[in-house]
Amino acid sequence: MLSKFDYYRPDSLEKGLTYLQNHSDTKILAGGTDLMLLLRNNAVICEHILDIKDIPETKILEYTPGKGLFIGASIPVNRIAEEDVIREKYPALCHAADSLGSYLVRNRATLVGNICHASPGADTSAPLLVYDAKVHIASSEGIRILNLPDFFTGVKKTAVKENEIVLGVSLPDVEFGDTSIYLRKARIKGHDLCNVGLAMRLTASKEVYVALAAVEPIPLRLTELEKSLATKELNPELGPWIQEEIKKYMNPRRGSLRSSREFRLHIGGVLAKRGLLELIEKGATEYVQS
Amino acid sequence: MCNHNHDEKNNCFEYVESHMPPMPLSLVVNGEMVHELADPTMTLLNFLRTRLKLFGAKEGCGEGECGACTIIMDGRTVTSCLILALEAQGSNITTVEGLSKDGELSILQQEFIRDDGLQCGFCTPGMLMSARNLLDRNPNPTVEEVKEGLAGNFCRCTGYQPIIDAVLSAAKREREELK
Numbered sequence: 001m002l003s004k005f006d007y008y009r010p011d012s013l014e015k016g017l018t019y020l021q022n023h024s025d026t027k028i029l030a031g032g033t034d035l036m037l038l039l040r041n042n043a044v045i046c047e048h049i050l051d052i053k054d055i056p057e058t059k060i061l062e063y064t065p066g067k068g069l070f071i072g073a074s075i076p077v078n079r080i081a082e083e084d085v086i087r088e089k090y091p092a093l094c095h096a097a098d099s100l101g102s103y104l105v106r107n108r109a110t111l112v113g114n115i116c117h118a119s120p121g122a123d124t125s126a127p128l129l130v131y132d133a134k135v136h137i138a139s140s141e142g143i144r145i146l147n148l149p150d151f152f153t154g155v156k157k158t159a160v161k162e163n164e165i166v167l168g169v170s171l172p173d174v175e176f177g178d179t180s181i182y183l184r185k186a187r188i189k190g191h192d193l194c195n196v197g198l199a200m201r202l203t204a205s206k207e208v209y210v211a212l213a214a215v216e217p218i219p220l221r222l223t224e225l226e227k228s229l230a231t232k233e234l235n236p237e238l239g240p241w242i243q244e245e246i247k248k249y250m251n252p253r254r255g256s257l258r259s260s261r262e263f264r265l266h267i268g269g270v271l272a273k274r275g276l277l278e279l280i281e282k283g284a285t286e287y288v289q290s
Numbered sequence: 291m292c293n294h295n296h297d298e299k300n301n302c303f304e305y306v307e308s309h310m311p312p313m314p315l316s317l318v319v320n321g322e323m324v325h326e327l328a329d330p331t332m333t334l335l336n337f338l339r340t341r342l343k344l345f346g347a348k349e350g351c352g353e354g355e356c357g358a359c360t361i362i363m364d365g366r367t368v369t370s371c372l373i374l375a376l377e378a379q380g381s382n383i384t385t386v387e388g389l390s391k392d393g394e395l396s397i398l399q400q401e402f403i404r405d406d407g408l409q410c411g412f413c414t415p416g417m418l419m420s421a422r423n424l425l426d427r428n429p430n431p432t433v434e435e436v437k438e439g440l441a442g443n444f445c446r447c448t449g450y451q452p453i454i455d456a457v458l459s460a461a462k463r464e465r466e467e468l469k
Contacts, residue, residue, distance in 0.1 A: 004308040007330040007376045036372040102442025107366040
């Protein structure tokens with residue numbers, strides 16, 4: 001490791017933000033499963049490491065009826081996967097949390113770290129998109145709240161500035177009867193990056209939301225597809241239709257290491273069909289136009 | 291951590307001190323309180339191997355992929371190559387050296403030997419820690435659950451089957467001992 005850094009672990013947000021203000025070239029550490037790798041390979045060189053795991057705001061994992069769910073930046077992915085209320089209310093998030101990396105990695109990796117690293121294939125990004133997640137970002141000027149689509153700005157790029165700390169993500173509350181699913185296709189059954197990750201949500205008012213990970217430079221919410229779905233009657237016959245329709249809204253790049261463009265398009269279709277049929281089975285079969 | 295320059299992305303097994311001011315570190319390792327000074331750039335794995343001379347956890351890939359450096363930290367299995375030593379401040383750590391008691395191997399270790407769950411032995415400490423944690427969470431796992439529980443630990447020798455057998459027979463023996 002070429003980086004020669006010092007390590008600071010503040011116990012309050014104020015101390016952390018002050019440290020950020022006074023020390024340029026600081027990297028923020030929560031789970032560290034991405035950062036340590038970059039440091040080791042000298043892809044990142046920094047002078048200071050700010051460990052946010054003791055900041056109280058980042059340790060919150062709480063569901064409040066009527067308000068929704070807040071996941072702090074220090075919460076490891078496995079804690080999300082183990083939480084019964086999340087499994088019940090936000091099933092797609094649990095499925096994604098269950099499939100990220102290996103069990104060992106999930107014990108350290110954080111959900112917020114996963115979106116801050118902003119890899120196109122971040123597993124947790126697609127479920128967060130269908131739940132209209134918001135990212136809470138703190139700086140010395142206060143806390144700003146960003147919608148998740150505005151948070152991702154490119155491959156491994158986010159809207160977070162040098163002097164800011166992401167405190168966590170919040171998801172609005174869901175009504176009874178709201179269900180969702182996360183499906184992914186990887187090269188192997190064990191732990192692997194996904195070729196396509198698809199999150200689909202069926203709301204209580206029978207609207208379908210769809211989001212994709214690993215297909216484009218940033219995770220994508222397919223709002224146009226959702227609009228055309230809204231004009232259709234929700235029944236199992238929609239399966240073949242969505243299998244073809246979703247391909248119109250996908251633009252995977254050529255020359256990817258993990259899979260060809262054609263394969264991604266095909267898999268996207270297969271997952272969309274599978275997801276829709278499973279959601280219909282879970283939810284009601286009669287579609288009420290919103 | 292090595293001192294390779296930017297062009298060389300190869301990892302090597304030599305730890306190089308950064309000469310940053312060392313910081314105090316206190317933690318419990320295998321039931322014993324440890325007070326040491328640690329270099330801020332040192333990983334927990336480096337710390338265990340170089341400072342505490344606990345050579346059980348191995349550096350395989352150094353990237354959290356292979357599981358050879360698995361230890362149990364505050365009740366959860368983690369890859370110690372991806373953790374800074376200073377992050378472990380105040381934590382409670384168990385390494386493979388802490389599995390045996392009074393010089394006697396634990397049931398899990400005995401079953402690994404009995405079922406030939408190891409050949410070269412490089413992955414074994416990590417495997418044992420993942421298996422120990424799995425059995426603590428789930429004393430009666432199915433074959434699928436064992437596979438899932440050990441999914442982050444690679445073995446290039448055994449083909450995994452003897453390891454799975456060892457974990458299942460250890461689970462059975464441990465349940466019988468509890469009766």
